[in-house]
Amino acid sequence: MKQLCSLMLLCLFVPQLAFANSKYNLRPGVTDISENVYQLHMTIFIICCVIGVIVFSVMFWALLRHRKSKGATAATFHESTKVEILWTAIPFLILIGMAVPATKTLIAMEDTSKADVTIKITGSQWKWHYEYMGHDLGFYSLLATPQGQIKNAEAKGENYLLEVDKPLVIPTGKKVRFLMTSDDVIHSWWVPDFAVKKDANPGFINEAWTKVNEAGIYRGQCAELCGQDHGFMPVVVEAKSPEEFDTWLAEQKQAMLDQADADAALLDQTLSHEELMSTGEQVYMTRCVACHQPTGLGVPGVFPAIKGSPIATGEIKDHIDIVVHGKPGTAMQAFVSQLTIKELASVVTYQRNAFGNDTGDTVQPSAIQAFIDGEEQ
Amino acid sequence: MSTAAATHEHHGPATGIKRWLFTTNHKDIGTLYLLFSLLMFLTGGAMAMVIRAELFQPGLQLVDPHFFNQMTTVHGLIMVFGAVMPAFTGLANWMIPMMIGAPDMALPRMNNWSFWILPFAFAILLMSLFMDGGGPAFGWTFYAPLSTTYSNDNTALFVFAIHIMGASSIMGAINVIVTIVNLRAPGMKWMKLPLFVWTWLITAFLLIAVMPVLAGAVTMVLTDKYFGTDFFNAAGGGDPVMFQHIFWFFGHPEVYIMILPAFGIISTIVPTFSRKKLFGYSSMVYATASIALLSFVVWAHHMFTTGMPLAGELFFMYSTMLISVPTGVKVFNWVATMWRGSISFEAPMMFAIAFIVLFTLGGFSGLMLAITPVDFQYHDTYFVVAHFHYVLVTGAVFSIMAAAYYWLPKWTGHMYSTTLAKWHFWMSLISVNVLFFPMHFVGLAGMPRRIPDYALQFADFNAIISIGGFAFGLSQLLFVAVVFKCIKAGEKAPAKVWDGAEGLEWQVASPAPYHTFETPPEVK
Numbered sequence: 001m002k003q004l005c006s007l008m009l010l011c012l013f014v015p016q017l018a019f020a021n022s023k024y025n026l027r028p029g030v031t032d033i034s035e036n037v038y039q040l041h042m043t044i045f046i047i048c049c050v051i052g053v054i055v056f057s058v059m060f061w062a063l064l065r066h067r068k069s070k071g072a073t074a075a076t077f078h079e080s081t082k083v084e085i086l087w088t089a090i091p092f093l094i095l096i097g098m099a100v101p102a103t104k105t106l107i108a109m110e111d112t113s114k115a116d117v118t119i120k121i122t123g124s125q126w127k128w129h130y131e132y133m134g135h136d137l138g139f140y141s142l143l144a145t146p147q148g149q150i151k152n153a154e155a156k157g158e159n160y161l162l163e164v165d166k167p168l169v170i171p172t173g174k175k176v177r178f179l180m181t182s183d184d185v186i187h188s189w190w191v192p193d194f195a196v197k198k199d200a201n202p203g204f205i206n207e208a209w210t211k212v213n214e215a216g217i218y219r220g221q222c223a224e225l226c227g228q229d230h231g232f233m234p235v236v237v238e239a240k241s242p243e244e245f246d247t248w249l250a251e252q253k254q255a256m257l258d259q260a261d262a263d264a265a266l267l268d269q270t271l272s273h274e275e276l277m278s279t280g281e282q283v284y285m286t287r288c289v290a291c292h293q294p295t296g297l298g299v300p301g302v303f304p305a306i307k308g309s310p311i312a313t314g315e316i317k318d319h320i321d322i323v324v325h326g327k328p329g330t331a332m333q334a335f336v337s338q339l340t341i342k343e344l345a346s347v348v349t350y351q352r353n354a355f356g357n358d359t360g361d362t363v364q365p366s367a368i369q370a371f372i373d374g375e376e377q
Numbered sequence: 378m379s380t381a382a383a384t385h386e387h388h389g390p391a392t393g394i395k396r397w398l399f400t401t402n403h404k405d406i407g408t409l410y411l412l413f414s415l416l417m418f419l420t421g422g423a424m425a426m427v428i429r430a431e432l433f434q435p436g437l438q439l440v441d442p443h444f445f446n447q448m449t450t451v452h453g454l455i456m457v458f459g460a461v462m463p464a465f466t467g468l469a470n471w472m473i474p475m476m477i478g479a480p481d482m483a484l485p486r487m488n489n490w491s492f493w494i495l496p497f498a499f500a501i502l503l504m505s506l507f508m509d510g511g512g513p514a515f516g517w518t519f520y521a522p523l524s525t526t527y528s529n530d531n532t533a534l535f536v537f538a539i540h541i542m543g544a545s546s547i548m549g550a551i552n553v554i555v556t557i558v559n560l561r562a563p564g565m566k567w568m569k570l571p572l573f574v575w576t577w578l579i580t581a582f583l584l585i586a587v588m589p590v591l592a593g594a595v596t597m598v599l600t601d602k603y604f605g606t607d608f609f610n611a612a613g614g615g616d617p618v619m620f621q622h623i624f625w626f627f628g629h630p631e632v633y634i635m636i637l638p639a640f641g642i643i644s645t646i647v648p649t650f651s652r653k654k655l656f657g658y659s660s661m662v663y664a665t666a667s668i669a670l671l672s673f674v675v676w677a678h679h680m681f682t683t684g685m686p687l688a689g690e691l692f693f694m695y696s697t698m699l700i701s702v703p704t705g706v707k708v709f710n711w712v713a714t715m716w717r718g719s720i721s722f723e724a725p726m727m728f729a730i731a732f733i734v735l736f737t738l739g740g741f742s743g744l745m746l747a748i749t750p751v752d753f754q755y756h757d758t759y760f761v762v763a764h765f766h767y768v769l770v771t772g773a774v775f776s777i778m779a780a781a782y783y784w785l786p787k788w789t790g791h792m793y794s795t796t797l798a799k800w801h802f803w804m805s806l807i808s809v810n811v812l813f814f815p816m817h818f819v820g821l822a823g824m825p826r827r828i829p830d831y832a833l834q835f836a837d838f839n840a841i842i843s844i845g846g847f848a849f850g851l852s853q854l855l856f857v858a859v860v861f862k863c864i865k866a867g868e869k870a871p872a873k874v875w876d877g878a879e880g881l882e883w884q885v886a887s888p889a890p891y892h893t894f895e896t897p898p899e900v901k
Contacts, residue, residue: 023834024818026754041751048741056734059712063730068652068721075717078654087709088702095698098748103691105750110687125527150830152436160435162832180684185523186617188682188757192823197753199683201618202522203611206684223682223757223825225516227523228443231828299443301510302529329526 027192030214030239034195036105044098051094109195112207115177117170123180123187123200123222125331126229126290130168133179137252140338141166142286143232147294150232162219167236171245172212180206184331188224191237197223212239227331228302229290263341266365271342273349273362280350283343288351291331296355303331307355316361319348320371336372341365390891398493401485403470404889408788409492410467411781415857417459417499418774422850424452429846432839437830445829446514447506453517457635458542459499461769464777465638466491466549469577471788473553475882475889476571478562478898483555491548498541505534516827518628521609521620525601532602536595543588550584553577562881564900568659571880575662576641579669583630583637586673591627594620618683625676633672635769637665639736639776640707643729645880646783647711650726651718652877657710664703664710671700681752690749697747701740708737723875724798728779731806732772739767742817757827760820766813778805778856785860786874790888791867797859804852811845 028038066072120131120138131138144163148154157163170176180189182200190197194210212218222233240248285294291303298305306312311319323344326334335344345365352359390396390405400406427448431439440448470488474481482488506512510529513519524532557570557578570578597620600606607613609620640661648655655661677685677693685693711733720726742764746752755761778801786792815838820826824835831839870887881900885893 023822023838026751026821027823037750037754040748041745041754044745044748044751048744052737052741055708055712055737059715059730059733062712062715062718063720066651066716066718066720068719072717072719074651074653074719076654077717078656078714079658079660083713084657084660084706088706091702091705095701099695099698102694102748102750106690106694107687109750109753110690150437152438156435156833158833160833161830185527186520190825192754195750195754197682197756201611201683203616204618204684220823221825221828225446225520225523225827227527228446228514230446231442231825231830299441299510301508301531302443331527 029193029195030212030216030218031194031210032213033105033109033210034193036108037195040101040105043101047094047098109208112177112209114175115209116174118177118179119168119170120179120181121168121189121200122183123189123226123233124183124333125185125227126222126233128168128187128189128233128235129183132249135249135253137249137256139166139252141168141236143234145232147285147289159219161232162221162234162236164234164236167217167238169238169240169245169248170210170212171242172215172239174242175209175211177207177209180208183333185226186224187222187226187233189220189235190223191218191220191235193218193220194237199224215239215241215244228299232290259340263365263369266342267369268366270364271345276346276349276362276364277353279343280346280348281354283339283347284350284354287335287339288347296351306351307357309357312351313357313359316348316352316363316367317371319352320344320363320368323348324368324371341368341372344368399489401481401489402891403474403482403485403488404788404891406482406488406492407467407469407471410463410470413492413495414460414464414467414777415860417455417463419853419857420503421452421455421460422853424448424455425846426850428452429843431829432831433843434840435831435833435836440829442829443511443514446516446827447512449827450513450516450519451502451506454502454513454539455499456769457517457631458539458546459495461635461773461777462546463495465577465580465635465773466546468573468638468642468777468780468784469549469553472784472882473556473574473577474560475885475893476574476880477557477560477565478881478894478900479556479560480892480895480897482552483560484552487548488552491545491552494541495545498538498545501534501541502538505531505538508534518624519595519598520624521598521601521617522611524598525609528602533599536599539595540592543592546584547588550581550588553581554585557581562894562897562900568662569900571641572644572655572658572661572665573638573641576637576644576665579665580634580637583634583669583672587627587630587634590623591631594623594627597623618680621680621683622677625679626673628679629676630669630672632765632768633668635773636736637669639732639773640665642776642780642783643711643732644707646725646729646779647714647733649783649875649877649879650723650729651715651720653714653718655710656713656716657706660706661710664706667703668700671696671703675700678747678749678752681749682756694747694749698744701744701747704740708733708740719877723782724795724802725779725783727799727802728775728782731802732775732779735767735771735775735809739764739772742767755820757825758820759816759824759826762826763813763816763820766816770813771809775805781856781860783875784882785863786870787882787887787889789864789867790870790886791863791865792870792874793859793863793867797855797862801852801855801859804855805849808845808848808852812842812849813845815842815845 026038026041028035118133120133122129128141141164144165145161149156180198180200182202187200189200196208196210198206198208216239218237220235292298292306296306311322324336326332342365345363345368348363352361431445508531510531513535515524515528597608601608607615609615609617644655644661675697678697746755782798819835819838824831872886873883
């Protein structure tokens, strides 16, 4: 309580200093907009505190002084049109005072014109896909926290649940426009330091923008309940200087070309069953495990089991089909654009042999490629 | 004379279970509603305990995320539709006829029906938790397409349960309106109605206006999921954002459905224990009506992040801010009622005072949430969770507790243990703030709602919140003890239990006879 009182006092008298980036309050963030939002928040908070203090001082005065046990006798007044008008009009004027700066900030936030960089953000259960428009570059960003930390088997790291395998990279000092959409349910892309939170709705494209002043790593989370692993869908953004950003962009494009070459080279190779199994296990434990569970048993009535499943023990072609194309209208996604052909081959091999499925099948990357090519013809 | 007395005997309650199953008596039905609501309050509370136990520490310990989502969803549904709304309907059943000098509710058989379908609705909802795939896990707001394409097959049970709850509410609302309009005692003019009756009348109109909208929303979810329609499916030309517009067109008036009767209760209790007439009676009536009207034009403030045009965001920001004006008027009137009164602190008054302070705190955070640019930061965080628990728990639930402590002697004919009641009050007051106040902090610091696990910087506050939660949960067992002890025995209560109380309900004996006002009283 004492801590609470001092907190209240602190923010009343030194709103600028009051726990910047603290565990108690909104953060001023790293953009002009987020700073404005923070100031707006503090202004309204202080107005509310002042009103509260005045109204409740009057009330507690009455509770202390006008009590029966002190011999107070009740007065008989019970209406006054003048007073009623007064306490309708004054709050109204205060509201106008709040609405003016709020309107200005909102208009600035909604102006997505004249962007330097445009990034399309697509949410899906439970990952983000980032696409640099006009640069032919895109990638998925997934939770990087190991299952062991979540299940309390290992010590939790510093950025527990707020770390990804591949962060979004943006340049500082440039206006970056975000286009949000979703492949399945509604998600919401949120980075508190930018004061950007926008829903990713299937079938819609929403817009937001930011202009980051300081280089750094900024962390957020999905803010709209999107199913089982809603709490495990972080957003990490790395802001780099424009020069470093350009270098990074060039590296990424090169890496994509290298990957394509590696895929092409794989077509002539035969990978060992063991290699496919071990890669497959890794892929399964990051991509499949959320729904189908580490045991392969799924969640009855929600997510089907892999163990003994007619698909994972039946025709190889059907199995590849569902992994590559997903199952429309369900949470099963099309993984063709998310995984390399080696990863696809590995995970299919793994599922056909793990959990006692023991089909003994080995699926090579070339089989995956043949399946995809066969579709195209 | 003797025959008259004999026929009168026949109007007494039936015996055993039949009394409760077939009753058309407003007092019996009121009791049923109130006890059912208490049971649901404890059930929903138990689910909150599961949520808080899982969130006590970071990491997944007790439940898996899918079950966690079922808990948050069913906790919300049960507290809204099972605890708060039936409690208010129970109070309306008991008190409205006695306050307006009517012999009973206007439609007694429908009254029986509107109660007795409720247990079935909640049995269906709770049963779905035990089926393969579990119960609803998409939040009490059941946003499509999470509740349609991506939900499990038990969603039909959820839809059916909501339909029954809605039908029950609509019937209850019709009954309230017909009773108030037709059965007022001679001389009970509109501007003489007790405020609890006024606020309930306005609430009943809100219910009739919006419960069908909810029924429409769940029906569209049903047909989208099972019959191939595409109301909310973008791939079929539908619109998932439209779902939210429909839901919140119901949802916002719904939150006033849960708070307007509370305003009526506080406006009844504060004058009694200040021994002074309510300040600004007519402005209270007008403020209630304005809040109800405004509640229809603010719904999209729940959806600022869905991507609305600027003009839409501005309109809904301004209209939402406006609501604080009539709400402020109410708080000022309560304070003015206490001013220069002769105040005493019985249990109902203590809950009423706590209501005024803590509900206003929830009102302040509500005003902050109305400011669109800042709402982008608050939206879907624990700041929102703190906000609506302040208005619903320390608001609606505290007002229900206040009402129970105010009228319990009238219902049972016994005075309850005031010591135990005060223990209940202080323990609830302290624990509820340990529970909900730190939620403001974690919300502002960036913790999203509806997550089963969280980043490490939120750990300290979550532990405190959980401890507050367990303490608040346990404190409510004291309330159960007070109520059941009071039903069984206690000091005999006089007709007029509180010396400052006014109103027709205090003119009849305690406990209130099975039939009251068979001949209407004359209201001067």
